[in-house]
Amino acid sequence: MKKRFIIIILCTLALTACASQAENDEQQQEDVEVKGIHVEFELPKQAKVGESVLLQTTVTYGEDELVTDAEEMKFEYWKVDDEKNTVSVEATNHEDGTYSSEVKFEEPGTYEIYAHTTAKGLHTMPKKAITITGEQQENHDQESQKEEANAEHEHQQExxxxxxxxxxxxxxxxxxxxxxxxxxxxxxxxxxxxxxxxxxxxxxxxxxxxxxxxxxxxxxxxxxxxxxxxxxxxxxxxxxxxxxxxxxxxxxxx
Missing domain, CATH: 2.60.40.1930 (Macroglobulin (MG2) domain)
Structure with a gap:
C-alpha cells in the first residue's frame, strides 16, 4: 500500500514538472515569435524646394535593442503623381542604431518615401509623406542623379x-x-x-x-x-x- 502511494506521488510530480516545462517552452516560443525589428522613421511634414531634408531612422530589435549593423538601409522616394520614376538613396550608418541621408527636392509636390530596412534577417519598410512647396528649380545634377537611378532600375520598370x-x-x-x-x-x-x-x-x-x-x-x-x-x-x-x-x-x- 505504501509503495503504491509513493508511486502515485512520483507520477503526480512528474506530470506537474512536464506541464511546467511545456508552459515555459510555449512562453519562450511566443517571446521569439513576437520579437521583430521596429523602425522609427523621422521626417518633417513639409519643406521648401531646394532645401536639404534629413531622412533619419532609428532601428531596434525586440523591445529596445538598438540595431547597429543593419544589412540594408536605404530610402526610396517618388512624387505621388509620378510613381514610376523613383529615386533610391543609401543611408549612412552612424553605428548607434540610427541611419540617415539628406536629399533635396527640386520640384514642388507631395512625395512618398519608403525606409527600406533589412536587419536580423527581417525586412520592413515604413512609409511617410512630405509636401514640398515653392517654385521648381533647374538642377542638372539632381536630374542626372535621377536618370542614373532610373537607368539602374530600367529592367524592372516592365x-x-x-x-x-x-x-x-x-x-x-x-x-x-x-x-x-x-x-x-x-x-x-x-x-x-x-x-x-x-x-x-x-x-x-x-x-x-x-x-x-x-x-x-x-x-x-x-x-x-x-x-x-x-x-x-x-x-x-x-x-x-x-x-x-x-x-x-x-x-x-x-
Missing part, C-alpha cells in the same frame, strides 16, 4: 506583380494566396517571394514564404485571426539583385 483574385476573405479560414510575376510579359522564374501581412492596428508582421508551383507562379496559404482591414506587401528578390515590392489592401470579414 516587372509586374499580380495577385490572383481572392474572393471573400473570412476569419479563421485558410486562404490560398497566389502571386504571378512577369518581366516583359514573360513569367519570371526562380525568385524569392514573401508575403508580409500586417493586420490593422497590429505591431506584429507575419512573414510567409512561398513556393513556385508553376513558372512565375508563387503560392502559400494564410489564416487571418481577426476581422478588419489588413495590408499585404509582396516582396520579391533574387540572385540578380532584383528587389521589388507591391502593396495590397485586404478586407477580412467575420
Amino acid at each position: 516587372f509586374e506583380i499580380m495577385l490572383n483574385p481572392l474572393g471573400e476573405i473570412t476569419v479563421n479560414q485558410e486562404l490560398e494566396i497566389t502571386i504571378k510575376l512577369a518581366m516583359d510579359q514573360q513569367p519570371y522564374k526562380n525568385a524569392r517571394v514573401r508575403y508580409e501581412i500586417i493586420p490593422e492596428n497590429s505591431e506584429k508582421h507575419d512573414w510567409i514564404e512561398t513556393e513556385e508551383i508553376n513558372a512565375g507562379e508563387y503560392v502559400n496559404s494564410y489564416t487571418f485571426k481577426k476581422a478588419g482591414q489588413a495590408k499585404m506587401i509582396v516582396h520579391v528578390t533574387d540572385d540578380t539583385g532584383l528587389h521589388e515590392h507591391k502593396e495590397f489592401q485586404l478586407e477580412v470579414n467575420e
Whole structure:
C-alpha cells in the first residue's frame, strides 16, 4: 500500500514538472515569435524646394535593442503623381542604431518615401509623406542623379506583380494566396517571394514564404485571426539583385 502511494506521488510530480516545462517552452516560443525589428522613421511634414531634408531612422530589435549593423538601409522616394520614376538613396550608418541621408527636392509636390530596412534577417519598410512647396528649380545634377537611378532600375520598370483574385476573405479560414510575376510579359522564374501581412492596428508582421508551383507562379496559404482591414506587401528578390515590392489592401470579414 505504501509503495503504491509513493508511486502515485512520483507520477503526480512528474506530470506537474512536464506541464511546467511545456508552459515555459510555449512562453519562450511566443517571446521569439513576437520579437521583430521596429523602425522609427523621422521626417518633417513639409519643406521648401531646394532645401536639404534629413531622412533619419532609428532601428531596434525586440523591445529596445538598438540595431547597429543593419544589412540594408536605404530610402526610396517618388512624387505621388509620378510613381514610376523613383529615386533610391543609401543611408549612412552612424553605428548607434540610427541611419540617415539628406536629399533635396527640386520640384514642388507631395512625395512618398519608403525606409527600406533589412536587419536580423527581417525586412520592413515604413512609409511617410512630405509636401514640398515653392517654385521648381533647374538642377542638372539632381536630374542626372535621377536618370542614373532610373537607368539602374530600367529592367524592372516592365516587372509586374499580380495577385490572383481572392474572393471573400473570412476569419479563421485558410486562404490560398497566389502571386504571378512577369518581366516583359514573360513569367519570371526562380525568385524569392514573401508575403508580409500586417493586420490593422497590429505591431506584429507575419512573414510567409512561398513556393513556385508553376513558372512565375508563387503560392502559400494564410489564416487571418481577426476581422478588419489588413495590408499585404509582396516582396520579391533574387540572385540578380532584383528587389521589388507591391502593396495590397485586404478586407477580412467575420
